[in-house]
Amino acid sequence: MALDLPSVADARKMVQDLDGVAGFFKIGLALQLASGVEEFIRSLIAEKKRVFLDYKYYDVPETLRKAISRAIRVWACSFLTIHGSSSLMRAAAGAKGNRGLKLFCVTVLTAMDGDDIAEMGYTHHTVEQLVLFRARKALEAGCDG
Secondary structure (H helix, E strand, C coil): CECCCCCHHHHHHHHHHCCCCCCEEEEEHHHHCCCCHHHHHHHHHHCCCEEEEEEEECCCHHHHHHHHHHHHHHHCCCEEEECCCHHHHHHHHHHHCCCCCEEEECCCCCCCCHHHHHHCCCCCCCHHHHHHHHHHHHHHHCCCC
């Protein structure tokens, strides 16, 4: 269940309302910087809920390695999203190793169209072609999806 809510209090209420129905929760950018989110994530993990950090990390390889390692060591989250080129994806996949974290690469944001990707320099691809190309690169780099 996506917890794209403005506060931890709202997210906590949704988790309580869905007790016994949903046990897997996505924390995205809307909630990432909310007051108390670290404590909230810890409580979800302690309650044996699964957590998907949909933060769409995009940074240099060493910073991605550190973020992935922390997500595994501190949060024990189940899924995490990243952006990036093959070298960034390889760094992130290397950091996760064979531990339980599943790493997803964002190919193209769903709100993007042909004009958006052309502005980014992808002038010889349609959105669909770019999605397939980046998905293939993610799998080759060791991402889970």
